Amino acid sequence: MKLFSIKQWVSRLREQSAQKRNSRSAGRRNFLGKGFLAALGSGLLVGSRNGSAQDSRTTSSSRSTSKVSPDRSDSELSFPQSTEQAWRNLIKEASPEDLYRVLYALPKGGDIHHHLGGGMLPEMIWDVCTDRKRNGGQTFYTRVRISSLELIDVGGARDSRNLSGWVTVANHTYDRLSASVQKDFKPLGDLNDKERRTWMNAMFLDHDGEGRNEFFEYIWNRLGDILQSIDVMLELTVENMKRFGAEGVRYMEIQARFRGWSDAGGNAVTEDEATQRFLERFDQPDAKATGVLVRFQTIVLRFDDDAIQGVEKYFEYTYNHPELWLGINMAGREDDNRGYPSKFTDVYDRMIRKFPGVGISIHAGEAEKKDTHIFDTLRLGATRIGHGINLFRDPPTMQMMRGENFLIEINLISNHLLGYTPDLDEHPFPIYMRQGIPCCLNTDDRGMWHSNMTDEYFVAVTRFNLTWKEMITLGENSIKHSFLDDQTKARLLQEYHSDVTAFQDRLENRGWKSIAKGSKVVTYDYGKKHLKLNLS
Numbered sequence: 001m002k003l004f005s006i007k008q009w010v011s012r013l014r015e016q017s018a019q020k021r022n023s024r025s026a027g028r029r030n031f032l033g034k035g036f037l038a039a040l041g042s043g044l045l046v047g048s049r050n051g052s053a054q055d056s057r058t059t060s061s062s063r064s065t066s067k068v069s070p071d072r073s074d075s076e077l078s079f080p081q082s083t084e085q086a087w088r089n090l091i092k093e094a095s096p097e098d099l100y101r102v103l104y105a106l107p108k109g110g111d112i113h114h115h116l117g118g119g120m121l122p123e124m125i126w127d128v129c130t131d132r133k134r135n136g137g138q139t140f141y142t143r144v145r146i147s148s149l150e151l152i153d154v155g156g157a158r159d160s161r162n163l164s165g166w167v168t169v170a171n172h173t174y175d176r177l178s179a180s181v182q183k184d185f186k187p188l189g190d191l192n193d194k195e196r197r198t199w200m201n202a203m204f205l206d207h208d209g210e211g212r213n214e215f216f217e218y219i220w221n222r223l224g225d226i227l228q229s230i231d232v233m234l235e236l237t238v239e240n241m242k243r244f245g246a247e248g249v250r251y252m253e254i255q256a257r258f259r260g261w262s263d264a265g266g267n268a269v270t271e272d273e274a275t276q277r278f279l280e281r282f283d284q285p286d287a288k289a290t291g292v293l294v295r296f297q298t299i300v301l302r303f304d305d306d307a308i309q310g311v312e313k314y315f316e317y318t319y320n321h322p323e324l325w326l327g328i329n330m331a332g333r334e335d336d337n338r339g340y341p342s343k344f345t346d347v348y349d350r351m352i353r354k355f356p357g358v359g360i361s362i363h364a365g366e367a368e369k370k371d372t373h374i375f376d377t378l379r380l381g382a383t384r385i386g387h388g389i390n391l392f393r394d395p396p397t398m399q400m401m402r403g404e405n406f407l408i409e410i411n412l413i414s415n416h417l418l419g420y421t422p423d424l425d426e427h428p429f430p431i432y433m434r435q436g437i438p439c440c441l442n443t444d445d446r447g448m449w450h451s452n453m454t455d456e457y458f459v460a461v462t463r464f465n466l467t468w469k470e471m472i473t474l475g476e477n478s479i480k481h482s483f484l485d486d487q488t489k490a491r492l493l494q495e496y497h498s499d500v501t502a503f504q505d506r507l508e509n510r511g512w513k514s515i516a517k518g519s520k521v522v523t524y525d526y527g528k529k530h531l532k533l534n535l536s
């Protein structure tokens with residue numbers, strides 16, 4: 001028997017461990033969370049001390065070795081004065097509609113603050129839910145009247161919210177309802193035109209003043225069974241890849257639950273099966289043709305009774321499934337103080353000891369008043385903050401976030417419609433960006449705003465007079481601060497830079513009119529109603 005030195009032996013173990021993680025079957029391997037191998041995985045025993053290239057973080061195919069990717073490709077982009085001038089001319093000369101057309105065609109990098117369920121437009125949901133060929137053969141029913149006050153189970157909730165109109169269920173839930181409650185429901189596909197319009201309007205914030213109560217408490221609940229259906233969500237995700245791809249987005253880092261899925265018969269689908277089905281769906285030709293790469297973050301609802309156990313499970317699952325899951329997030333209204341950030345310090349500390357390389361992005365500062373939530377959230381290990389609206393009320397933390405270590409995921413339209421910044425001119429985003437805190441633009445729950453990524457850019461440009469360099473840096477930041485592994489990140493950055501260079505060239509040499517003319521824009525309710533665009 002050949003004798004190995006301890007160092008060789010450890011090195012072999014770590015190689016084997018890395019190989020296993022790189023294979024898809026790694027998903028069923030949970031032992032790494034415990035004992036000696038966990039210590040190896042966390043770099044506690046070797047590697048991190050001597051800076052060895054065999055450190056588990058560098059041998060893993062799908063984990064970033066640093067928060068910010070190598071600056072290698074930075075040098076490929078330059079911002080000549082002539083491009084800035086061409087950009088300024090566009091802003092000065094173009095109609096709002098033409099500016100929108102140009103922005104639609106602009107390469108946009110990634111949307112890295114995007115909720116799976118909230119990202120789906122009502123018409124997309126309608127199409128899939130009423131097409132049995134696309135939804136696994138299900139029929140969806142929606143509540144068109146409230147004649148019975150009997151409480152029912154929808155999407156795991158059983159409370160008075162289910163007594164609101166347009167709660168939508170799959171046939172397997174409908175079949176379990178009592179006959180008197182069934183009478184209140186109608187198949188989605190059988191609604192008349194007026195009912196159909198009302199159903200659509202019930203799925204997004206179409207009226208001024210609906211705001212955060214309608215959003216947090218009702219719309220999500222109306223979608224209960226739809227969001228749990230793996231068949232429906234697979235199709236909707238690919239539909240979104242098509243729509244985001246058409247407006248120049250190349251990467252989506254989507255927040256999604258990894259558990260709680262159902263098949264068309266209402267049976268539970270395990271998390272591993274769901275992960276596998278997403279990967280297989282992304283491998284289909286129509287998904288590949290979008291040119292959009294999708295990866296997921298797990299998301300914990302911060303005020304759930306089992307939120308702390310959720311962080312433990314989600315951390316471990318994310319670590320074990322780097323083929324699809326790159327990070328962990330926490331969301332939920334911050335005015336519900338049961339989920340205050342420092343409550344989670346202990347569990348994040350424990351998880352960080354065990355599981356290296358899991359990206360941490362957390363919603364924080366989605367509030368009007370001053371608090372310590374962003375500071376406390378950085379303490380949890382977050383390198384990205386979702387929203388950060390009240391950061392400017394906390395100067396020491398704001399100072400700390402300057403530089404390259406952190407990013408704020410800005411969601412302008414979300415903050416507008418949920419009433420956190422009713423006047424978008426007052427949004428702190430340009431202050432952060434121009435004081436050296438990396439930012440990017442994102443869509444959050446665009447399905448419920450009825451908007452798209454171009455709307456976010458349009459708002460940013462028209463309200464805050466962005467320079468060309470600022471525009472491009474936003475897209476670049478979305479890739480640099482993503483939780484992708486270094487290789488993929490470098491590839492996406494390179495592609496982004498070459499797309500931007502081609503766009504710059506066109507803007508400067510052929511003029512904005514040529515870009516506007518060739519841009520086949522799609523805009524939605526937010527663009528028409530709030531941005532007053534007349535593009536049809």
Ligand SMILES: [Zn+2]
Nearest residue numbers: 331363386444
């Ligand atoms: Zn969010």
